[in-house]
Amino acid sequence: MLRALAAAGLFLLSLAASAQVASPYAIEHPPWFAHSFLDLREDIADATRDGKRLLLYFGQDGCPYCARLMQTNFTQRPIVDKARQHFVVIAINIWGDREVTWVDGTRLGEKAFARQLGIQFTPTLVFFDEKGNIALRLNGYYPPRRFEAALDYVAGRMESRHAFGEYLKGVVKDEASPTLHAEPFFLPPARSLARQPGGKPLAVLFETPYCSACDEMHREGFQRPEVRAELSKVDIARFALGELDQWVRALKILYTPSIVFFDAQGREVFRTEAYLRPFHLAGAFAYVSSGAYLKEPSFQRFLQARAEHMREQGKTVDLWK
Structure with missing residues (x-):
């Protein structure tokens, strides 16, 4: 099982109680994430019938790297388009209680299921092939260019031909900026956004x-x-x-x-x-x-x-x- 860790996205569950950044809101998933009864045998069969593959997203509320995945990766149209075209994406709450039916018929709660798969980081994304085997696993947060490369890798059924690490080196030549750009025409952060009659839009x-x-x-x-x-x-x-x-x-x-x-x-x-x-x-x-x-x-x-x-x-x- 591939365990290529994205260093920027490591989020140790063992430290969650003390190191997790609290969030006043639950982390929302995109509206196009699939709703499922969590029988993975059916989900894989349905995805295969539609020419897609199953992608399980393991996350938890208050996880800053899960928020980054939702707010950065899943807001960029090329990534969204590829994810929707090639995958059925289902969210699993690592602390949840919904029943999950594994590919061998075993039934487990979400917490136990996450433990069985050895989920140690959030987000973790697990891609399945048509037979229910794990085609790729991403432990931690991957920035958009690397994440998009992972989507291409699994959608292209490349796991039997290339190791993901080698594939990644060949296709990701540079990363987008990890920081926001400053511009002289931006309003100062403390400036009120209230409009005045006759003022500028x-x-x-x-x-x-x-x-x-x-x-x-x-x-x-x-x-x-x-x-x-x-x-x-x-x-x-x-x-x-x-x-x-x-x-x-x-x-x-x-x-x-x-x-x-x-x-x-x-x-x-x-x-x-x-x-x-x-x-x-x-x-x-x-x-x-x-x-x-x-x-x-x-x-x-x-x-x-x-x-x-x-x-x-x-x-x-x-x-x-």
Whole structure:
């Protein structure tokens, strides 16, 4: 059984009582996680019938690395799309009491089941093949690029051809930034977000560490002169997705980067989810700052008109650059 540990994600259960970071909320799972009677024989058969594989996520409330998995990995669209396309994902609470039927017919509570599989870290993710054998096991938190590589490895049925460690070395060349990027146009952290009559609209950017789309937005999108010109017309606040949990829940932020725009009365008027190329990024800010959203409810139509106007002025418009 593969025990490649992600050092950043080690979370010893034996230290849980003393070292675990308390959370005021239970850790929510994505709504597309499967609901199951936890008969793994049926779950594997159903997944196989649909051309998928079973993935068990072992977690616990208050586990910071489980929260990172949910808030960072499972908010990035490429990862979400691959997970939904290739896997049936079921959550197991290592302290839970629901009955689990193992592949040999043995029935155990979740706690006993976790012990039987030797779960020592949360999160632990166990991938099964079509015969109920473990194809891959990830002990601890894997940052998005490595986690996505694991999804590709199991979805591609590569466990019989390559050791995961060797495969990982060949496909993951670099990691996304482990820290958030600072920008001079962000509002100071202590600044009130309350809007004043006649003031600028507010754009609130939600992102996470280890988000390659966030890195690209800062590295490329925010550096373009045409984007910078639009940024100056709004106030911009930035938060990590794990901050302000109640507000994030109310806004239903699922992907990073997400930008939520508010008018001068503090009402949400528009949002973007996931990374946009510079033309669309500048267009999103212009759509709100100009008030165009009040007259044109279709952002795509606004972009088409904006592109046509730019061409009439002799400017080159490339939607992908």
